[in-house]
Amino acid sequence: xxxxxxILKTGIAITLALFLALALELPSVAFAGxxxxxxxxxxxxxxxxxxxxxxxxxxxxxxxxxxxxLIFGSNPIIIGLTAIIVIAINIKLKAESTIPVxxxxxxxxxxxxxxxxxxxxxxxxxxxxxxxxxxxxxxxxFLPPKYETKLYNRIAENTEDIIKWMRVNIRHASxxxxxxxxxEKLKEKMIKLDQLYLxxxxxxxxxxxESYAKSRKLVLFRQMIVTTNRALETLKKLHRLENDLNxxxxxxxxxxxxxxxxxxxxxxxxxxxxxxxxxxxPSTEISEEGKFNKEQLTSVFMKYHEQHDTDCFYSLLPLxxxxxDYSEQLEHLDTLIYSFHHYHKDDNEIKLSEE
Numbered sequence: 001x002x003x004x005x006x007i008l009k010t011g012i013a014i015t016l017a018l019f020l021a022l023a024l025e026l027p028s029v030a031f032a033g034x035x036x037x038x039x040x041x042x043x044x045x046x047x048x049x050x051x052x053x054x055x056x057x058x059x060x061x062x063x064x065x066x067x068x069x070l071i072f073g074s075n076p077i078i079i080g081l082t083a084i085i086v087i088a089i090n091i092k093l094k095a096e097s098t099i100p101v102x103x104x105x106x107x108x109x110x111x112x113x114x115x116x117x118x119x120x121x122x123x124x125x126x127x128x129x130x131x132x133x134x135x136x137x138x139x140x141x142f143l144p145p146k147y148e149t150k151l152y153n154r155i156a157e158n159t160e161d162i163i164k165w166m167r168v169n170i171r172h173a174s175x176x177x178x179x180x181x182x183x184e185k186l187k188e189k190m191i192k193l194d195q196l197y198l199x200x201x202x203x204x205x206x207x208x209x210e211s212y213a214k215s216r217k218l219v220l221f222r223q224m225i226v227t228t229n230r231a232l233e234t235l236k237k238l239h240r241l242e243n244d245l246n247x248x249x250x251x252x253x254x255x256x257x258x259x260x261x262x263x264x265x266x267x268x269x270x271x272x273x274x275x276x277x278x279x280x281x282p283s284t285e286i287s288e289e290g291k292f293n294k295e296q297l298t299s300v301f302m303k304y305h306e307q308h309d310t311d312c313f314y315s316l317l318p319l320x321x322x323x324x325d326y327s328e329q330l331e332h333l334d335t336l337i338y339s340f341h342h343y344h345k346d347d348n349e350i351k352l353s354e355e
Contacts, residue, residue, distance in 0.1 A: 006040060006042060008142075009040055009138050009139065009142055010036075010037060012138050012142055013036040013037070013039070013134055013135040013138040013139075014033045014036050014037065016036070016134040016137065016138060017032040017033050017035070017036040017130060017131040017134035017135070018030075018032060018033050020032065020130055020134055021033075021127055021130055021131075024130070026123060026126070026127045026130070027120075027123060027127075028108065028124055028127060029127065031104065031108050031124055031127045031128050031131065032127045032128065032130045032131035032134065033131060034104055034128075035054075035101050035104060035127075035128040035129070035130075035131030035132050035135075036132070036134050036135040036138075037135075038054070038098075038101040038104075038132075038135075039051065039054055039101070039131065039132045039134075039135030039136065039139075040135050040138070040139065041139055042199050046199075046202060047135075047139035048136075050098075050136075051132060051133070051136045053095045053097065054098050054101055054132045055129065056093075056095065056098070057086075057090055057095055057098035057099070057102035057105075058101065058102060058105050058125065058128055058129055058132070060089055060090070061086050061101075061102035061103065061105035061106045061109075062106075062109060062121065062122075062125040064082055064085060064086055064089075064106070065082055065105065065106045065109035065110050066109060066117075066118060066121050068081070068082045068110070069109065069110050069117055069121065070117070070118070074110045074111065078110065079106065079107060079110045079111070082106050082110065083103050083107075086103060086106055087099055087102075087103070090102060101128065101132070104128060105124075108124040108127075108128060109121040109124055109125065147196065147199050147200035147203060148200060148217070150196060150200075151193075151196050151197060151200050151221055152221075152274075152275065154189075154192075154193050154196055155221070155224050155225060155228060155271070156271050157189075158186065158189050158190060158193060158228055158232075159231065159267060159268075159271060160268075161182070161186060161189075162186060162228065162232050162235055163231065163264045163267060163268065165179060165182060165183075165235055166231070166234065166238065166260065166264060167261070169235065169239060169242070170256065170257050170260055172242075176239070176242070179239050180239065183232075183235065183236055183239060186232055186235075187232070190225075190228070190229060190232060193225060193228075194225065197221060197222065197225060200218075200221070216340055217340075219336060220274065220333075220336050220337065223329070223333045223336055224271070224274075224333060226329055227267065227270075227326070227329040227330055227332075230322070230325055230326040230329045231267065231326055233322050233325075233326075234260075234319070234322045234323055234326050237318055237319040238319065241315055241316055241318075241319050244312045244315045244316055245316065245319070247312050248312060248316070251300065252300050252301065255296060255297055255300055256297065256323075259292055259293060259294075259296075259297050259323065260323065262292050263292055263323070263327055263330060266292070266330055266334070267330055270330065270334055270337060273334075273337055273341075274337050274340075292327050294323075294324050294327060297320065297323070297324075298320060298324075301313075301316070301320055
């Protein structure tokens, strides 16, 4: 089992929070460890936003808990009522993610009635804030996420799986139910890929030069994901229309295989060209002579329609459209990759490393 960076950071944050609480001789050090758990974030930017929201939520929770404790005392009903009000306020402030740690503050304060209620409440409030700050320090210092590497590797991995299945499917060698299950898994992977892209987008650069380079990479990675999604859409249609495709004339099937084979090869080459493993040639249209020929594909398809008035034409029309759309997205990706490597060479450094 592989432990992710967030798992390790959570353990380090809990340890640091507990050590700091013990060093400061604070009572109930467990609250520092608990609050540290909720404050761990996947990116440094989110960590910065989180600490502001967590402090705000804790102040609200502590203020209400102390006020209700002084006025009504401490009992399960008061604790529950205070929790409801704290949740409502955080929802109103659109800070839903901070609700758990705010509720920990409420319970920590209200379950400690006594003569020194206010003093104990403030100490516990400080202990919880200590855990939040400990998590912030860990987010800044320990195991900074390498989202550029992760994003490219996930794109390459998903694309490789899709291309593998397309090559197998167009040669009628795929098992229908197995491919159906894998398509569902690929959909989930693409959703996770979008989330990873958002994490990468949230990473902040502190110099203008780096910021401009990051903006260019964002455009490229976005287009890579769009192109991979088009490949997945084409695979889904190939799988769903497998029987209709088998009824088409052999010459159309051969042309379809030839054209798709070229697109798949071009897609693989584009990803390698991005990281400098193949030469960055001047951007050319992939539909030029000797390459992808959408005119030939569509003309043979239309010719079949003229000679055979069947439902296969209408059912396969979305497939042909999807293939052409896929080719256009690939062409746009190739243009962006060439521009990326041809201009601003000093800034456009691809920072890939071992995960």
